[in-house]
Amino acid sequence: MRKNFKTLSSIDWGIPLLALVLFALGQMILYSASFQKVQESGVHFPLRQIGWFAISFIGFVFAAIYPYRKLVHIAYPLYLINIVLLLLTLLLGLVRFGAQRWLALGGFIFQPSEISKLVVTLTLAQYMGYNRQGVVSFRGTLVSMVLVAIPLVLIAVQPDLGTALVLVPIIFALFLVAEVPSRWILFWLLLALLTAPLLWFLLRDYQRDRLVVFLNPNVDPLGAGYTIIQSKIAIGSGGFLGKGWLSGTQNQLNFLPERHTDFIFSVIGEEWGFAGGLILLLLYFWLIRKLIQITQQTHDPYGRLLGAGITTLIAVHILVNIGMASGIMPVVGLPLPLISYGGSNLLTIMVGLGLMINIKLRRTMF
Amino acid sequence: MDKAVVNSMRLGILYKIYLLGFLLLSARLFWMQVIHADYYKDQSTRNRIRLIELPAPRGTLYDRNGKIMVEDRVRYNLALIPQEVEDREDIFKVISQQLNIPVDSLRQDYRKGYRAPFAPVLLVSNISKEQGLSFEEKLFRLPGLLVETRPIRYYHNGQASAHVVGYLGEIGAEELERLKPYGYKVRDLVGRTGLEKSFDLQLRGENGGTQIEVNHRGRMVHVLGHRSPKRGKDLWLTLDAGLQEKASSLLAGRRGAVVALNPETGEILAMTSYPAFDPNAFLDSKRRGEVKEWLQQQSSPFLNRAFGAYTPGSIFKIVTASAALQKGKINPQTSFECEGFLRLGTYSFGCWNGKGHGSENLFEGFAHSCNVYFFHLGLLLGPESLVEECQRWGLGRGTEIELAGEAPGLVPNRHWKWQVFHQPWYDGDTLNFAIGQGYLLMTPLQAARMISAVANGGKLVKPYLVKQVGSVEVAQPRSQTMGLDQKTVDAILEGLRRVIDDPTGTGQLALSSQVSIAGKTGTAETPDGASHAWFVGFAPVENPKIAFAVFLEHGGGGGYAAAPIGKQLVEHFVGDEKKL
Numbered sequence: 042m043r044k045n046f047k048t049l050s051s052i053d054w055g056i057p058l059l060a061l062v063l064f065a066l067g068q069m070i071l072y073s074a075s076f077q078k079v080q081e082s083g084v085h086f087p088l089r090q091i092g093w094f095a096i097s098f099i100g101f102v103f104a105a106i107y108p109y110r111k112l113v114h115i116a117y118p119l120y121l122i123n124i125v126l127l128l129l130t131l132l133l134g135l136v137r138f139g140a141q142r143w144l145a146l147g148g149f150i151f152q153p154s155e156i157s158k159l160v161v162t163l164t165l166a167q168y169m170g171y172n173r174q175g176v177v178s179f180r181g182t183l184v185s186m187v188l189v190a191i192p193l194v195l196i197a198v199q200p201d202l203g204t205a206l207v208l209v210p211i212i213f214a215l216f217l218v219a220e221v222p223s224r225w226i227l228f229w230l231l232l233a234l235l236t237a238p239l240l241w242f243l244l245r246d247y248q249r250d251r252l253v254v255f256l257n258p259n260v261d262p263l264g265a266g267y268t269i270i271q272s273k274i275a276i277g278s279g280g281f282l283g284k285g286w287l288s289g290t291q292n293q294l295n296f297l298p299e300r301h302t303d304f305i306f307s308v309i310g311e312e313w314g315f316a317g318g319l320i321l322l323l324l325y326f327w328l329i330r331k332l333i334q335i336t337q338q339t340h341d342p343y344g345r346l347l348g349a350g351i352t353t354l355i356a357v358h359i360l361v362n363i364g365m366a367s368g369i370m371p372v373v374g375l376p377l378p379l380i381s382y383g384g385s386n387l388l389t390i391m392v393g394l395g396l397m398i399n400i401k402l403r404r405t406m407f
Numbered sequence: 408m409d410k411a412v413v414n415s416m417r418l419g420i421l422y423k424i425y426l427l428g429f430l431l432l433s434a435r436l437f438w439m440q441v442i443h444a445d446y447y448k449d450q451s452t453r454n455r456i457r458l459i460e461l462p463a464p465r466g467t468l469y470d471r472n473g474k475i476m477v478e479d480r481v482r483y484n485l486a487l488i489p490q491e492v493e494d495r496e497d498i499f500k501v502i503s504q505q506l507n508i509p510v511d512s513l514r515q516d517y518r519k520g521y522r523a524p525f526a527p528v529l530l531v532s533n534i535s536k537e538q539g540l541s542f543e544e545k546l547f548r549l550p551g552l553l554v555e556t557r558p559i560r561y562y563h564n565g566q567a568s569a570h571v572v573g574y575l576g577e578i579g580a581e582e583l584e585r586l587k588p589y590g591y592k593v594r595d596l597v598g599r600t601g602l603e604k605s606f607d608l609q610l611r612g613e614n615g616g617t618q619i620e621v622n623h624r625g626r627m628v629h630v631l632g633h634r635s636p637k638r639g640k641d642l643w644l645t646l647d648a649g650l651q652e653k654a655s656s657l658l659a660g661r662r663g664a665v666v667a668l669n670p671e672t673g674e675i676l677a678m679t680s681y682p683a684f685d686p687n688a689f690l691d692s693k694r695r696g697e698v699k700e701w702l703q704q705q706s707s708p709f710l711n712r713a714f715g716a717y718t719p720g721s722i723f724k725i726v727t728a729s730a731a732l733q734k735g736k737i738n739p740q741t742s743f744e745c746e747g748f749l750r751l752g753t754y755s756f757g758c759w760n761g762k763g764h765g766s767e768n769l770f771e772g773f774a775h776s777c778n779v780y781f782f783h784l785g786l787l788l789g790p791e792s793l794v795e796e797c798q799r800w801g802l803g804r805g806t807e808i809e810l811a812g813e814a815p816g817l818v819p820n821r822h823w824k825w826q827v828f829h830q831p832w833y834d835g836d837t838l839n840f841a842i843g844q845g846y847l848l849m850t851p852l853q854a855a856r857m858i859s860a861v862a863n864g865g866k867l868v869k870p871y872l873v874k875q876v877g878s879v880e881v882a883q884p885r886s887q888t889m890g891l892d893q894k895t896v897d898a899i900l901e902g903l904r905r906v907i908d909d910p911t912g913t914g915q916l917a918l919s920s921q922v923s924i925a926g927k928t929g930t931a932e933t934p935d936g937a938s939h940a941w942f943v944g945f946a947p948v949e950n951p952k953i954a955f956a957v958f959l960e961h962g963g964g965g966g967y968a969a970a971p972i973g974k975q976l977v978e979h980f981v982g983d984e985k986k987l
Binding site (some may be wrong): 274280281294296318336360 | 425
């Protein structure tokens with residue numbers, strides 16, 4: 042095994058490098074976005090985020106080194122623990138901004154739903170990898186669906202619609218890679234599309250508002266539509282080259298809510314313009330491409346499944362977040378990977394990237 | 408197919424989906440930031456730049472003696488800027504103590520008036536200057552409170568000049584569409600009637616403003632620019648505010664109008680209509696009830712009766728006499744016998760005095776307002792000559808006064824009668840025409856102009872109200888010679904003098920110990936109630952300074968009801984002249 046373990050030189054340095062560049066850009070824009078907030082509240086968001094990055098980096102290194110198959114094989118116990126945590130969140134969780142998403146464990150506050158993103162991916166990889174013959178049957182896809190549905194519902198009722206919905210593309214990506222026959226994939230896709238309207242009745246009022254204002258933000262320009270309208274104005278008014286760093290009027294005059302977290306792309310669009318936004322998209326795309334390549338090159342079925350899952354996880358975050366800020370997706374509250382302020386998601390993404398490096402390192406082992 | 412190939416293909420699908428997503432986002436950003444950037448830039452500018460309007464005062468209206476009739480006064484209001492307030496209840500308490508307003512009603516006004524954190528909420532309007540200053544001193548310890556100063560139109564003469572001056576109201580949608588090129592904006596106050604309407608463009612100033620940059624809560628960050636408001640232009644009028652008040656008080660309680668002119672120039676000294684409304688009420692939200700009441704009143708206070716067309720009755724005999732004299736049908740000594748009626752075929756046309764006036768010449772005919780005398784003139788003239796004479800005296804058409812809403816009156820003729828009633832013109836129509844009855848209609852303003860022509864020796868003046876706009880003189884007295892012989896004018900003048908001076912004259916109630924007055928009474932029968940009372944006249948006879956028409960709608964006899972009003976008006980005017 043040791044001789045198969047490639048030296049540091051075989052590590053794909055591109056991935057941590059891209060992550061670092063994106064994080065650095067994120068720091069700059071976070072500095073601009075939180076400029077006023079820092080002075081008002083005294084909380085230095087960029088510094089805190091660097092602290093989170095340090096922690097996440099440890100997670101990244103661990104995920105890159107520790108044999109990922111071992112992690113996949115303990116996925117079921119992790120899954121159970123995660124379900125318990127989600128239940129605890131519903132029972133004992135902290136309510137913030139009208140949602141019960143946070144759990145306090147010994148002075149440490151975190152979101153179990155964030156952990157679910159990776160744990161569910163690991164679990165599906167374990168199930169589909171272990172039942173390579175079984176998963177191509179309808180029964181196999183049904184079990185996979187149930188495995189996703191349980192945490193999905195628990196997260197959706199918190200409510201955290203964004204995180205819950207991320208799980209859906211992940212399972213379809215894994216279906217693709219697990220060679221589930223196209224007819225079953227189409228069947229589940231169709232079922233998902235048909236049940237989507239039914240979800241309307243399960244949504245909270247504010248979530249319905251968000252969907253309504255996505256279709257027409259002017260329905261409620263000072264209420265639910267406000268964020269979308271202001272975000273579009275910010276991005277559009279940036280023009281080709283942007284208004285310049287620290288010079289976005291929408292940003293600096295406080296017209297953008299949530300601009301250091303979910304809507305940070307509005308600040309990028311406003312201050313760095315189309316040029317900056319395009320560069321950012323290219324960097325992200327480069328990263329996604331690398332992740333796809335790793336997934337393609339590994340000989341390990343588990344690695345392939347895990348790789349497809351993590352790639353999808355990251356890609357969906359990027360696409361939905363920017364789509365939401367530019368007004369072509371409903372507001373569902375997904376952060377922009379490596380850039381939005383917030384520790385849990387940064388840790389998730391960095392661990393995910395670590396696992397990808399791990400998969401690449403061990404691609405010829407199996 | 409080989410498994411590895413399938414797998415690879417499937418990952419390819421995933422890859423293509425993501426690629427498509429990225430392309431879509433790039434296209435979206437290109438659409439927003441390159442193609443539509445200008446639109447969003449404009450939106451972002453509007454987001455952060457606000458204009459605080461500084462309203463420009465409207466021009467002042469001065470009367471002929473330089474007395475202010477209408478002006479913009481400063482009104483002090485108390486308002487609250489929600490986002491600046493630290494302790495709302497404390498502010499309410501202080502206001503409540505100072506102005507004796509219950510805190511509850513302040514709370515209610517606040518709740519009703521709240522629009523946005525940056526928009527001032529009006530709490531108390533129109534406090535006195537002293538109160539305003541006293542609050543101004545307390546502002547530093549009541550953050551969020553604001554003493555606003557706003558111009559507010561004030562009409563000194565209230566009801567007396569309501570119709571001439573007009574009133575202000577918020578601009579309507581249609582009007583706005585039409586007036587936008589002239590800088591009118593939504594919620595602008597514009598003149599609704601009268602001079603306020605006709606001269607709105609000159610009277611209204613140019614609003615100034617302060618352009619500020621605000622943040623998302625509307626708090627000011629910088630001042631970007633400032634433009635001082637430009638005051639509107641002043642109007643210098645021909646009106647005499649005192650006479651206006653007097654005329655209005657003389658009409659009080661009745662329906663009617665008084666118009667007084669300078670007979671030489673056509674300057675309108677007074678023009679008032681009753682019942683009237685108070686233009687101040689339109690600018691006071693507390694007086695909305697009053698306005699509504701006026702709108703519903705049967706007596707139509709908004710109607711300017713000086714511009715309304717009414718049957719003139721005997722005051723028209725001036726025109727009939729003029730025609731007969733000019734055409735040489737009669738001379739002043741020509742006499743006719745009045746038996747109390749004139750028989751025409753099977754019909755009998757009565758004089759107002761059923762006993763008959765006996766033999767009357769022109770002067771006696773005027774003095775006694777003998778219908779039979781003028782019936783004879785009518786028969787001698789025929790309708791065509793009467794119509795011609797009406798044109799000479801400016802009847803049947805507007806006077807071209809600066810205000811809108813003037814009725815042209817009506818001068819009937821054969822053709823008109825056929826068109827309207829499909830009936831031929833009868834001699835009876837001519838008789839009615841000759842004594843100002845029947846179809847003929849005249850406005851009090853036309854009547855005043857008619858009598859002015861007698862006073863000034865045969866000139867038809869153009870009545871006007873505005874002498875000067877800002878520093879520019881806009882009106883020169885304009886009149887046209889009517890082509891009357893001096894003899895004609897003298898004869899009419901003598902007749903009109905006798906109406907008042909003769910102890911048997913119909914206008915003897917207008918006889919004044921202070922000033923010589925000449926005039927003509929009119930009692931116009933109406934199909935729908937009491938007669939209209941008219942009195943037209945001028946004074947002093949030797950050197951006329953004022954010509955007037957008094958009209959009382961369904962007011963009864965002209966000599967009894969209208970003549971005394973004419974006399975008091977003239978006496979007031981002459982008394983004022985002496986004082987000056």
